Amino acid sequence: MIRYLTLAAALALPLAGHAAGPVDPDWPCIQRRQPQLSVAQLWAGPPVDEAIEARADAPEIRQLGEAIALRRTSLEEAEAMVAGFAEGASAEDLTALFLAAFEPIQTARGRVMAGITRYAHQQEALDSQIEDKRHSFQQLLDAEPQDFDAIDRLEAEIDWSTRIFQDRQQALTYVCETPVVLEQRAFALGRMIAGRLPKQP
Secondary structure, three states, rough: OOOHHHHHHHHHHOOOOOOOOOOOOOOOOOOOOOOOOHHHOOOOOOOOOOHHHHEEEEEEEEHHHHHHOOOOHHHHHHHHHHHHHHHHOOHHHHHHHHHHHHHHHHHHHHHHHHHHHHHHHHHHHHHHHHHHHHHHHHHHHHHOOOOOOHHHHHHHHHHHHHHHHHHHHHHHHHHHHHHHHHHHHHHHHHHHHHHHOOOOO
């Protein structure tokens, strides 16, 4: 009986790390939410216009942009690729290359952020289920006579669900870093490519 009273007292407390809750239930990350990146934020070269957008769709530029955008391509490898492309390339070509790299990063980042939103909703639903089970557990404790088999079953369910919730919260720390990593890569590529722009006379 003492064990059940101890568990009831523990369950009266909010789940660790979830008490305050996020201001935006769709965004559970500590990092500030920034739904979209913009070329202007990351590119210090010539402005992007329709001609640049068309040039970015050229197969050789599109393929190179997608290659250097991949996180498995190290920045050192990307720099060597950019250096090779930059030999004899115009400012327009280099701007198109940045755009060709920026777009897949933006797309990947959008997918990750949508996944984080789904993740947040799943956590919210699981938290609600745990709260319902807490309420049912308390009712079982207050009942006379007590159904100890039902108490044991519900205690195990609460423990399992709480562990899943907490494990997911820990995994969320890594997931939340991914949009930032992608943003940093886009910024690094922007600086790298801009550094190869032809010098103005």
